[in-house]
Amino acid sequence: MSNATAPAAAEAVSIISVIDQLAATRSFLTLVAYALEGMTPNEEINAMQYGVEHIRREVQAAEDMLQVIRRQV
Numbered sequence: 001m002s003n004a005t006a007p008a009a010a011e012a013v014s015i016i017s018v019i020d021q022l023a024a025t026r027s028f029l030t031l032v033a034y035a036l037e038g039m040t041p042n043e044e045i046n047a048m049q050y051g052v053e054h055i056r057r058e059v060q061a062a063e064d065m066l067q068v069i070r071r072q073v
Contacts, residue, residue, distance in 0.1 A: 015070050022063050029056050 033052050039045050 012070070015066055019063065019066050019070070022059055022066070026056070026059050026063075029059065 029052055033049070033056075036045055036049050036052065
């Protein structure tokens with residue numbers, strides 16, 4: 001690998017690692033969401049469900065941004 005392509009390859013590996021980490025985060029969010037769905041609804045559970053959904057949207061936005069960056073590398 002030439003010196004010119006080494007930084008690009010390292011960036012690609014870093015981007016893939018971040019995408020993998022976001023996928024793992026999404027999986028944990030799904031587990032939490034399933035657990036919350038099994039609980040008796042109340043204000044606290046509803047607040048946590050709202051928070052989980054907000055985090056899920058933020059993870060999706062980060063994944064979308066990384067996909068754009070990944071196409072550029």
